[in-house]
Amino acid sequence: MIPKSAKIPKINKVELFYVDDKKGSVFSFMEKLRARAYCVNMFLKELTFTLWEDDVKGGGHNTNNKPIDTLKARVDKNGVAVVEFPLSKAMMKKAMEGEVDVKQLEFYVTVEYYKNKKHATKNVDVDNPNPKVPINPPKKTEPKQPPKAKGSPAENKPKSKKEEKGILDKIEEKWDELWDWWEIPGTIKKEQPPTVQKPKGRSPAVVKEPPLQKIEESKKGDCFCNRDFTPEEFTKIIHDLRDSETGVKRDSGYNLFAAYNCPLPISDRTIEKLRNKINNLFREYDINTCIRKIHFLAQVYHETDRFRTTLEYATKKSYKPYFGRGLMQLTWESNYKIYKHYSGVDCISNYGQIASNFDLVCDSAGWYWKQGKVLSVGRRWRGPSDAPTYVKAQNPDYPKTTITWNDGDDKIKKYGTVNLGLIADDDKVDLISYLVNGGANGLQERRNYVFTLKSIFKYPQECVNKKTSKNETSSTPNDKVTIRLVRKWETSNSTIGEFTIDNTDIKGYFLEEKGPDTTVSGIEQRVPIGTYNLEWHSGSKIKKGLKLYNDVVSKSRAILIHSGNTANDTEGCLIAGSSKSKDFVGGSRAKLKEIFDYVEEIGIEGSKIIITQAYE
Incomplete structure (x- = not known):
């Protein structure tokens, strides 16, 4: 069960880890430091992580207190944001300052969340590691600090060490309001041996529960398994899909999300923006092989009217205002409630953001693919007795996962679900279409898109995972009522x-x-x-x-x-x-x-x- 989120956005704590995901405090100059912030009620909020040197003991601003690196990360649905700092940057900064043999460096990692984010403002370098000292240097003044948002956690906290010591790497001409912060100290030592990362590695993200199925040995090759799409590859995918339908190509060319009702911002309606979101989505929801990517793309391509809209065209349905939205067309209030519980995003009162916020447009689709299809609680899904012939012909038999949730009334609810990736592994487009759409709407088109995508992916000819063992679908002695x-x-x-x-x-x-x-x-x-x-x-x-x-x-x-x-x-x-x-x-x-x-x-x-x- 996912804990009920707090009402006020808050950073609860920050921890430091080695690359093998063990907690750490003393690091090597030759490794990466993994900083992890734990938050509540901050899904998709952007945090600023600053790694800064604290070589001078005592309070006050000093030129030896310098920012080493600044990274940003968004909070995931588990309330976690993670960044990795290459600590070799600290060594390089010391070398630039003339220190050749640095034996030890004290540092802090400060994490901040700024409210009322302003865009298109000019960045000003405040702390230059190699400043030119003027002949008549001006009188030093205390560095300007951002205002604290009214009613925020930061308003009730003292100054952070970063603020006390004047660590300002870059500021905006117009300050954002600081909402909350947290920080943690650490040490870098020359003699400290670097941590060896495990060959398979562990994701920096906190995983709520183990994935239902992983591809054996995470095989990689020249195919599309276990890697991101490049800009050239994804452009070809979009172009070839559009070229496969003369009418669609004639009406829309290669433009994305240009339908009259599509609420996506103009700046998000590009192939490159979609590529980045799709790559992130695939990593997050274990859509990690050629065949899984093929089937997911085929479904969302049809659900969005060939990547032309993120909002259902119909406006007089019985489920108004919870129309189909997002890449997978999230529909019905009950499904919006479950996704709200999962993501922490209020999509009940602000349902429109599922179609207008590109992060949610994509995340809601990945969630549905992996655990959003609501079925009865049980051990396996074999299809209902009154399923259409094209479903029964596939002999469905897949394991279920039970999801626990509540919609704010503190009453625990449960539903069963099937990871559609398992069905994609068996290359059964008709079953996936039935679970996504609930009927045969666009069934032939979805089949055609799978065929087209297989040609683009050169599947199965070049796929290293094409011989992956199929799911165990036979009944066991315990599969009796x-x-x-x-x-x-x-x-x-x-x-x-x-x-x-x-x-x-x-x-x-x-x-x-x-x-x-x-x-x-x-x-x-x-x-x-x-x-x-x-x-x-x-x-x-x-x-x-x-x-x-x-x-x-x-x-x-x-x-x-x-x-x-x-x-x-x-x-x-x-x-x-x-x-x-x-x-x-x-x-x-x-x-x-x-x-x-x-x-x-x-x-x-x-x-x-x-x-x-x-x-x-």
Whole structure:
């Protein structure tokens, strides 16, 4: 579960790490320092990291206190921003100052977040490492400092060491307001051996949970696996996709996001901007092989009307105002709520930013691809029983992940999801299209885009991962539905018990007839405790139900699991519910659907219900 974010943007702490992701305080001049800031309520906010020398002990501004490097990074959805400082820069700066044999250097890393960011302002160098001293030097003045934003964490903090010692590498003519800061000291020593980074390396980002599947050995070659698109490659991809459809090429040429309704800023509507965002998205969401990239691009190309808009054209849908937005056309308020919880971005009251903020346009698509498709909680996805023929023909069978979230009411909610990358590994465009679109809209076009992209990628001929083993999709002995019902409360009218389903979070109540147990048909009493097989039932009165049977209760008795509320609805059967009171269960239809959906996905073969009793 992702913790609920604080209301006020805040930097909680900063830590220093070696390149092997172990915490550090003493570093070598010949390695990189990894600085990691932990924040709350700051998703996509830009932080400024300053590495600066503190060789002179004591307070006050001194020319020996110099900035070594300044880097910027945005806070990710886990509340973390990370940069890497090459410490060789510190050595080079000391050499420029005439120090040849530097044995030790004390430093600080200061992290700052500025509110009300101003653009297109001229940068002014304040601290020149080699200043020319005028004949009549002016009287020294204390360096100007940025104002602190009203009501900010910074307003209640003392001056940072960076501010106390006048470390100002570059300032803007018009200051931003400092909202929050944090800093941490460290040491660089000449004799300190550099840390050896592991061959595979670890991402500087904090990973919320392990990815569902990684490509074995992270193979790299001349193909597009495990690397970014170059400007030339991505331009060719866009041009070839547009060239594949005469009408689209005629109407739009190679221009991106030029539709009348597209709210993206003009400056973002370039192939190069899209390339950078796509490369970042692919790294973030494990879209790391040729075939995964092919299928993702095919889907978003169609969803955005061939990269012409980030906003659905229709304006009179029932789900207004939560229209399709972003590269994957995030739709419906429920999905916006889940993405809000995941990202920390308020896209419920400010839903338009999913189509106008290029970071969110892309991030929402990566999120949907990896964990945004809402399905029932369970172990595997095998498609619904009423799936269209083109879906059933693919024999879907993929592992599910359970996602926990809440929408601000502190009530924990869960859903199951499938990483679409796993389906892409099997090259099943029809299944991906069904999960993205929910139907066959544009199915042939999506197939065509996959074909075109394979030609551009020269897939599978040049792909080093084309022989990657497929997902394990066969059922295991544990992939059977087992419902466990414990009878706990009985009255003269009914019996109510609690049930669970093995290997799931599905639970609730069953209401049955009153006791005692009986095997005789036609008597308004409950069936005996024991283990029962399950099979689907379809009849004139109960169109869809689950039938219980075993050696003592025959199929002909038609003891079913179906919907209802009281003993008057049972007729010897079991009534599902999500809540209970005396002689009553509520939320029956929703709970029954949850049960049925799970049974459909796992399969009815080998399913059973085990009835026991522990009366209170």
